[in-house]
Amino acid sequence: MIKNFLDRIKPNFEEGGKLHAFRSVFEGFESFLVVSNATARTGVSIHDAIDSKRIMSIVVVALLPALLFGMYNIGYQNYAAAGAEGTLWEMFLYGFLVMLPKIIVSYVVGLGIEFIVAQWKKEEIQEGYLVTGLLVPMIVPVGCPLWMLAVAVAFSVIFAKEIYGGTGMNIFNPALVARAFLFFAYPTSMSGDNVWLSKDQVLGLGNQLPDATTMATPLGTLGGGHATDVPFADMVTGLIPGSIGETSVIAIAIGALILLWTRVASWKTMLSVFVGGALVGWLFNAFGPATAVAQTPWYEHLVLGGFCFGAVFMATDPVTSARTEGGKYIYGFLIGALAITIRMLNPGYPEGMMLAILFMNMFAPLIDYCFVQRNISRRAKRAQNS
Amino acid sequence: MERTFKIRKGLDLRLEGEAPLTLRRPVRPSRCAVGPDDFYGMPVRLLVKEGEHVLAGSPLLTDKATETINVTAPASGTVKAIVRGERRKLLRIEIETDETQESVDFGTLDPRTADGRQVTELLLKAGLFAYFRQRPYDVVPSPAVQPKGIFVSAFSKMPLAADFSFVVKGREDDFKTGLLALSKIAPVSLGICPEQEDAAFVPAEGCRVYAFDGPNPSGNVGVQINHIDPVNKGETVWTLGAEEVIFVGRLLRTGRLDLTRRIALAGWGVNEAGYVETIVGTPMADLVEDNLKTGRNLRIIDGNPLVGRKSGTDGFLGAHSTEVCVIPEGDDVNEVLGWAAPRLKDFSTSRSYFSWLMGKGKKYNLDCRIKGGERHIIMSGEYDRVLPMDIYAGYLIKAILTGDIDRQEALGIYEVAPEDFAVAEFVDSSKLELQRIVREGLDVLRKENA
Numbered sequence: 001m002i003k004n005f006l007d008r009i010k011p012n013f014e015e016g017g018k019l020h021a022f023r024s025v026f027e028g029f030e031s032f033l034v035v036s037n038a039t040a041r042t043g044v045s046i047h048d049a050i051d052s053k054r055i056m057s058i059v060v061v062a063l064l065p066a067l068l069f070g071m072y073n074i075g076y077q078n079y080a081a082a083g084a085e086g087t088l089w090e091m092f093l094y095g096f097l098v099m100l101p102k103i104i105v106s107y108v109v110g111l112g113i114e115f116i117v118a119q120w121k122k123e124e125i126q127e128g129y130l131v132t133g134l135l136v137p138m139i140v141p142v143g144c145p146l147w148m149l150a151v152a153v154a155f156s157v158i159f160a161k162e163i164y165g166g167t168g169m170n171i172f173n174p175a176l177v178a179r180a181f182l183f184f185a186y187p188t189s190m191s192g193d194n195v196w197l198s199k200d201q202v203l204g205l206g207n208q209l210p211d212a213t214t215m216a217t218p219l220g221t222l223g224g225g226h227a228t229d230v231p232f233a234d235m236v237t238g239l240i241p242g243s244i245g246e247t248s249v250i251a252i253a254i255g256a257l258i259l260l261w262t263r264v265a266s267w268k269t270m271l272s273v274f275v276g277g278a279l280v281g282w283l284f285n286a287f288g289p290a291t292a293v294a295q296t297p298w299y300e301h302l303v304l305g306g307f308c309f310g311a312v313f314m315a316t317d318p319v320t321s322a323r324t325e326g327g328k329y330i331y332g333f334l335i336g337a338l339a340i341t342i343r344m345l346n347p348g349y350p351e352g353m354m355l356a357i358l359f360m361n362m363f364a365p366l367i368d369y370c371f372v373q374r375n376i377s378r379r380a381k382r383a384q385n386s
Numbered sequence: 387m388e389r390t391f392k393i394r395k396g397l398d399l400r401l402e403g404e405a406p407l408t409l410r411r412p413v414r415p416s417r418c419a420v421g422p423d424d425f426y427g428m429p430v431r432l433l434v435k436e437g438e439h440v441l442a443g444s445p446l447l448t449d450k451a452t453e454t455i456n457v458t459a460p461a462s463g464t465v466k467a468i469v470r471g472e473r474r475k476l477l478r479i480e481i482e483t484d485e486t487q488e489s490v491d492f493g494t495l496d497p498r499t500a501d502g503r504q505v506t507e508l509l510l511k512a513g514l515f516a517y518f519r520q521r522p523y524d525v526v527p528s529p530a531v532q533p534k535g536i537f538v539s540a541f542s543k544m545p546l547a548a549d550f551s552f553v554v555k556g557r558e559d560d561f562k563t564g565l566l567a568l569s570k571i572a573p574v575s576l577g578i579c580p581e582q583e584d585a586a587f588v589p590a591e592g593c594r595v596y597a598f599d600g601p602n603p604s605g606n607v608g609v610q611i612n613h614i615d616p617v618n619k620g621e622t623v624w625t626l627g628a629e630e631v632i633f634v635g636r637l638l639r640t641g642r643l644d645l646t647r648r649i650a651l652a653g654w655g656v657n658e659a660g661y662v663e664t665i666v667g668t669p670m671a672d673l674v675e676d677n678l679k680t681g682r683n684l685r686i687i688d689g690n691p692l693v694g695r696k697s698g699t700d701g702f703l704g705a706h707s708t709e710v711c712v713i714p715e716g717d718d719v720n721e722v723l724g725w726a727a728p729r730l731k732d733f734s735t736s737r738s739y740f741s742w743l744m745g746k747g748k749k750y751n752l753d754c755r756i757k758g759g760e761r762h763i764i765m766s767g768e769y770d771r772v773l774p775m776d777i778y779a780g781y782l783i784k785a786i787l788t789g790d791i792d793r794q795e796a797l798g799i800y801e802v803a804p805e806d807f808a809v810a811e812f813v814d815s816s817k818l819e820l821q822r823i824v825r826e827g828l829d830v831l832r833k834e835n836a
Contacts, residue, residue, distance in 0.1 A: 003720045031759060035724035037717045039754035043804075043811050043821035045691040045713065046401075046545075049734040050815045051758025053725035055765065058738045124759045168762025168816070262738040266767070323766035323780060372778055376796040379776075383618035 006030050024118035028125035052167075056127040058264050062255035063134055063313065069251040070244040071095035074142050075206065077241055078198050081215060082207035094206040098198045099244065102137035105146050109153045110136075117162050128167030128174075128319075129157065135175035135313065138245025139306065139354075140182060143195035148186055152178040172361045173320045176354050183354070191351075193220060196241035215241045219305045219343070219351055222293040235303045246309040256312040265316035268325065272332025273311035273339075277302050280340040294344050301340055310353035311336065320361045324371040331367055335360045387583065391613045393600025395774040397735060397809050401545045401691065401713070402751040403659050405650040407552045410660040414483075418461050418667035419469075420446060421478035424705035425457055425516045427525025427832070432476060438465045443490035443512055443643035446479050454529060458513025460645040460666045462488045478702065481667075489642040497567040497638055505567045509634065512643045517630045517705065521608065521617045522800035523832045524825075533624045536568050537611050539577040540587070540628045543602035544690040544808070548650035548708040550628050551585055552661065557632050558587040564635030566592045568626070577610035604774065608806040612775040617801045627706055649703065651677070653691075654751045655684040655712030670701045673710055683715040685754050692808040693821075716753025724757065732757075735772075735813050761816040769810040769820075777801065779810055783820060786827035791834055794827060804828075 012019040013026040030036075032053070040047065075091025075098075086094075110133045118125045136153055156178035161170045183190045193214035201208050218228040218240060234240050238248025246252075259265035281298025288294035301307065315321060315335050322331035335356050342352025422430045430447040434440060440459040447457040463483040471477045492512050495504060506529050509515040520527035527533065540550050554561050566589070568574045574593035582588060588595055596614055598604040607625045617623055626634075629647050636644050645666040652659045656677050664673065670686055678684060688697040688704045691711055695704065703710065721727070733741045733750040741748070769779035777798045785793040804821035811820040 002722055033722060035719075035721040035755070035757060036759070037719055037721075038756055039685070039715055039717050040756055041696070043819045044808055045685060045687055045694065045696065045754045046752040046812060047756050047758070047817065048736070048813045048815070049729050049732040049739055049757055050736040050813070051725055051817065052761045052764055052815055053758065054736070054738055055815055057726060126761060128764070166762065168764045262736060264736075264738070264765075318766045319764055321766070324778070325767055325770070372781055372797070375776065375778055375798075379616075379618075379796065379798055382616065383620070386618050386621065 003034050006034065021119065024125055025115050028115070028118070031124070052127050055264055056130045058258065058262050059131045059313075060134055062258040063131075063138065063245070065251040065254040066245040066248060066309065067134065067138060069238055069248040070138060071099050073238060073247055074098050074198050074244065076239055077196070077215065078206050078209070081197055081209055081213055084207050090205060094202060097202040097205060098142060099137065101146055102149055103134065105150050106136045106153050107133045109150045110157050113154060113157045113162070117166070126167040128161070132174045136178045139175060139179050139243050139309065141190060141195035142198045142244055144182065144189055148182055148189060152181045155181045168319055170319060172358055173314055173317050176314055176358050179354055180358060191220070217241045217305070222296060225292055227292045228296070232300060235300060243306060246306045249303045249308050252308045252312050259312065259316065265312070266318070266321070266328050268328040269316045269321055269332040270311055272329045273315050273336040274302060276333035276336025277307060277340045278336070280337045284340070284344045288344060301343065305343070305351045306353040307339060310339070310357055314353075314357050320364065322364045322367045324368045327364070327367040327371050331360055331364055334363070387595045387597060390580065390597040390599055393598055393604045393609070393774045395771055396601035396603055397772045397813065398543060398601040398746065399545045399733060399812075400747065400749045401653065402749045403653040403656060404546060404749070405548070405652040405659040405661060405709070407549065408660045409648070410651070410658070410662050412663040413668055413672050415664065415668040415672045417463070417466065417480055417482050417669060418665060419478040419480045419669070419702040420457060420460060420667050420705070422447060422457070422476055425526050427523060428455060428516065430457065430476065432468065434465050434479065436465050436468055439463070440465060440481065441488050441490045442645075443492065445513065449526075452528070452530070454510050455516050455526060456510060456513045457516045458643060489644070492637065492641050492643070494641040495567070495638045497563055497570065500567065500570055502571040505570050508637065512637050514630070514633055514637060514643070517633070518624045518626050519803070521611065521623050521625065521803065523828045524803035525832065527622065527624050531622050533572045533622045535615065536572050536574045536624045536626065537577070537607050537614070538565070538574065538626055538628055538631055539605055539607040539610055540582060541577070541579040542605040542690075542708070544605070544692050546650070546652040546709060546711045547690045548648070548661070551582055553629060553648045553708070554587045554632065560632045560635035560639065561587045561628070562589045562635065563638055564631035564633070565589055567634055567638050568631070569593055572624070575610070575614050577605070577607065579605065600774065603806060603809050606806055608801065608803050609774050612777075612801055616776070619795060619800055627708065629708055630706070649707065650709035652709055653687075653711040653713045655679050655714060664703065666703060666705050668703045670697055670703065670710065671699045673703065674699070674712060678712060683718050684712050685715045687711040687713065691752070692812060693805045714751070714753040716755040719753060719755065736815075756817050758815070758817045760818060763816050763818070765815055768813055768815060769807070772809040772813055773806065775801065775806065779807070783818070783823060786823055789830070791831060794831060799827060799831060
C-alpha cells in the first residue's frame with residue numbers, strides 16, 4: 001500500500017516534475033519507508049542485510065538511555081534548585097519539554113542542510129546526521145539558547161562535514177565541532193556556573209527560578225580549586241549538573257553495551273580510552289601537584305564530566321577514529337590520557353574530553369599511516385629479498 | 387604435505403539448495419558457445435566463419451599479439467552464429483554440435499619424460515593454456531614469461547560451490563597426470579582443506595601440498611598464494627582451476643581435448659539440486675530446463691552467488707564455472723521499513739540482526755537485493771575481518787578509487803584478484819561494488835605498466 005502510494009507520487013519528483021526541487025527529500029523518505037528492491041548488477045549477487053541506516057539507528061538506540069535520563073535530570077535539577085517536591089513523571093516531562101525544542105532545532109537545521117546538499121550533488125541522503133543531530137543537543141548545557149544551537153549545527157554540518165564530501169569523508173567529529181564552535185564563540189553560555197539549570201517553567205511544569213540561581217558542576221568546582229562534595233554514587237547515577245546526556249554513567253553503560261554487542265563501536269577504542277584516562281589520573285594522584293583537581297581520585301575522574309560519554313559515543317565514531325586495528329589502541333589511549341591531562345593542568349577550563357577527541361581526530365590518520373606503512377615496508381622488504 | 391595454515395578471518399555462509407553428492411542425468415547439448423570474456427585480458431582475433439565445420443579442439447580464437455594462445459572449440463560441430471554486441475564487440479561463437487563427436491588428435495604425451503616446453507606447446511595448441519590465469523592482474527598469462535610457480539586450489543568454501551572431492555571422483559588419475567605435467571613448467575602448489583588430506587586425488591609427489599583450515603575465502607587460490615609465497619612486484623604466478631587440471635591430464639593421456647566437467651546445480655530456485663556432467667559452453671536452458679521453481683522471479687548465476695556472473699536461460703556455461711546457482715531475484719519484494727525490522731530469515735554478520743543466534747549450520751534463502759544504498763566507507767575493519775591476507779583492504783580500495791598507482795602497488799594490488807574481495811563485498815555495509823573496483827584498478831594498472 002505504501003509502495004503504491006510512493007509509486008503514484010514519484011513522477012512529481014523526477015526531472016521535470018513540479019516537485020523536482022524536493023527529489024532528495026522524497027528519495028530519502030522512500031528508501032526510509034520501503035527497502036529498495038534494486039538488485040545487484042555486478043559482483044556478488046547476495047548481500048548482507050546490514051546497511052548504514054541500520055548502523056546509524058543502532059547508535060541512536062544506544063543513545064536513548066542517556067537521552068531519557070538526561071531529560072529526567074533536567075527536571076530533577078530544576079526541582080532540586082527550587083527546593084520543590086515533584087514526582088518522577090513531572091520531572092521527566094518537564095525535562096522532555098525543555099529538551100524537545102533543542103532536538104527539533106538540531107534535526108531541522110542539520111537535516112535541512114543535508115537535504116539541500118544531497119539535492120545539489122544529486123546524491124542520496126546520508127544517514128550520518130541522524131546520530132550527529134541527537135548528539136549535539138546532548139553535549140551542550142541545558143542553558144544553551146536555541147539560536148546558538150542552530151548556528152553551531154549549521155557551522156559544523158557545512159564546515160566539518162559537507163565540505164569534505166559528507167559522512168565518511170570528514171576528519172573531525174561533527175558533533176564535537178559544533179560543541180567546540182559554541183565553546184569558543186559563546187564561552188559564557190557553555191561553561192561557568194550559570195548554564196546548568198533550566199530556569200523557566202514550561203507549560204506550567206517545573207519551577208521559575210531567579211536569574212541569579214547558579215549551580216556548579218563537580219568539575220567546575222574542582223576547576224575553581226575546591227574539592228567537590230558530590231558523593232561517588234551520584235556521579236555514577238548521574239543526578240548531578242552537567243551537559244544533558246553526559247551525567248549518568250549507568251545510562252551510558254547501557255548504550256556502550258549495545259554498541260559493543262552489535263560491534264558498531266570498537267571495544268579496542270573504548271577500552272583504551274578508559275585505560276589511558278585511568279593511568280594518567282593515577283599518575284597525577286600519585287605524583288601530581290596538591291591541587292583539588294589533581295588529588296581527586298582517578299576513578300572519579302573517569303565518571304565525571306564528559307569522559308564516559310566521549311569514550312563511548314564520540315571516540316568510537318568509525319569515520320574520525322583510527323581505522324587500523326592496532327591504531328585503535330593508540331588512538332583511544334591517547335584520547336583518555338590527553339583528556340585527563342587537560343583537566344589536571346588547564347586552570348581555566350576543567351573539561352578536556354572534547355579537545356582531546358578533536359585533537360586525536362587530527363592525529364588518527366597519522367597513527368594509521370604508521371601501521372599501514374609497516375605493512376608497506378614489509379612488502380617492499382619481501383620484494384627485495386626474493 | 388608441507389604444512390597446514392590455520393585461517394581465522396573469513397565467513398562461512400550456507401544457502402538453501404546445496405547440491406547433494408549425486409549425479410543427475412548428463413546433459414549433451416545440441417549447441418554450445420565460447421566467448422572471449424572468459425579469457426580475460428586477451429585481445430582476440432577470430433579464426434572461424436559462420437557455417438564452418440570444427441572439431442573439438444579446433445582453434446576458434448587466437449590472441450592478437452602473438453597468435454600462439456588459442457581458444458578452441460569444446461565440441462565438434464558447425465559454427466552457427468558469431469554474436470557481436472555494442473560496437474561490434476565479439477560476444478560469443480555458437481556451435482551446433484554434431485551427433486557423433488570428433489576431436490583433433492594432439493598426440494599423447496608422457497608427463498614423466500616431457501619437458502616444460504613440450505607441455506606448454508601442447509596446452510597452447512589444444513586451447514587449454516587460455517584457461518590459466520596469472521597474478522598480477524588476474525588475466526590470461528603470456529607463455530613467454532616464466533612463472534615463479536603454478537597454484538591450484540582443490541576446494542572452494544563459497545556458498546553453494548561444487549565439492550571438488552566429488553567432482554574428481556573417478557578422475558583422480560587425470561588430475562594427478564595434470565599436476566605432474568604442470569610441474570614440468572614450474573613448481574606446483576596444491577591447496578586442500580583438512581578433510582581432503584587423505585583423498586585419492588592428492589598426489590604423493592610432483593607438487594607441494596598445503597592444507598588450509600578456515601572459513602571462506604580460504605579456498606581462494608589468491609588467499610593460498612598469499613600464505614604460501616606472496617607475489618612481489620615483477621613476479622608472475624599462474625593459477626588454474628582444479629577441474630581444469632583434469633582437462634590437462636585427460637589431454638595428455640588421450641591426446642584429445644575433452645572439456646566434459648561435472649558441475650553443481652544448486653540454489654533455492656532449482657527443484658532438484660545435484661551434479662551434472664556436461665561440457666563447457668552448454669546453454670543454461672539445457673542445464674536448468676524443467677527444474678526451476680515457479681512463482682518468483684529467479685536469477686540464474688553462472689558460478690556461485692558471490693563470484694559468479696548473472697546469467698539467464700539464454701546464457702551459456704562459462705569456461706571457468708564449477709557450478710550454476712539459481713536464487714530468487716528479489717525485485718518483487720517490497721519490504722516496509724526493512725532496515726528497522728528484525729529480519730529473522732535474513733542473514734547478517736552484524737549482531738544488530740539475529741543470525742548470530744541461529745548457529746553456523748542454518749541455511750538461508752537470500753535474494754539478490756542490495757538492501758541498502760551505496761555510501762562512502764564508514765565502518766572500519768569490515769573488509770579486513772573477512773580477507774585473510776596480509777593486506778589493508780580498505781586502504782587498497784581507497785587507493786584504487788583515487789587512482790593512486792604507486793600506493794596500490796605498495797599496498798599489494800599485485801597479490802589480489804577481484805574474487806578475493808567477494809566476501810568483503812558481501813558484508814560491506816556501504817554496499818560498494820568491490821569486485822568491479824578491483825577489476826578496474828587491475829586493468830588501469832596493467833595498461834600503465836604495459
